[in-house]
Amino acid sequence: MKSIVISMIAASLMVGGSAMAADMPDIAKKNSCNACHAIDKKVVGPAWMDVAKKYKGDATAKAKLTTKIMKGGGGVWGAMPMPGNPKLSEADAGMLANFVLGLAK
Numbered sequence: 602m603k604s605i606v607i608s609m610i611a612a613s614l615m616v617g618g619s620a621m622a623a624d625m626p627d628i629a630k631k632n633s634c635n636a637c638h639a640i641d642k643k644v645v646g647p648a649w650m651d652v653a654k655k656y657k658g659d660a661t662a663k664a665k666l667t668t669k670i671m672k673g674g675g676g677v678w679g680a681m682p683m684p685g686n687p688k689l690s691e692a693d694a695g696m697l698a699n700f701v702l703g704l705a706k
């Protein structure tokens with residue numbers, strides 16, 4: 602019984618830690634994407650896993666999301682728009698779009 606309790610505590614510590622947030626690429630953290638997004642839950646913006654699911658099989662998704670990450674915009678997930686990231690190069694924005702789209706299971 603005691604060992605079950607201990608392993609439950611250990612498991613919840615691992616889940617409660619930043620294991621998921623740590624999965625974001627450095628470039629996402631450098632550009633504060635994590636201020637509004639998490640991989641697996643909605644924060645200010647949608648969970649990136651949900652974004653990946655939404656665009657699964659959409660061949661135009663990478664171009665669409667690359668532009669949106671650079672220029673910002675709204676109306677897809679709710680009333681709140683995403684601000685643009687003008688400092689981001691197109692290559693970096695494309696990499697982030699690929700990362701997000703790659704999360705679909």
Ligand code: HEC
Pocket residue numbers: 629632633634635636637638645646647652666669670674675676677678679680681682683684686689697698701
């Ligand atoms: C200030 C908060 C904020 C920051 C910072 C932010 N986002 Fe967003 N993001 C949002 C919101 C809000 C939405 C939903 C926009 C909508 O409904 O169209 C969104 C939507 C998205 C989407 C889905 C777009 C779509 O059209 O479906 C992606 C992909 C995304 N963000 C990636 C990023 C990346 C990558 C960064 C960092 C470079 C970032 N976001 C930084 C708030 C933010």
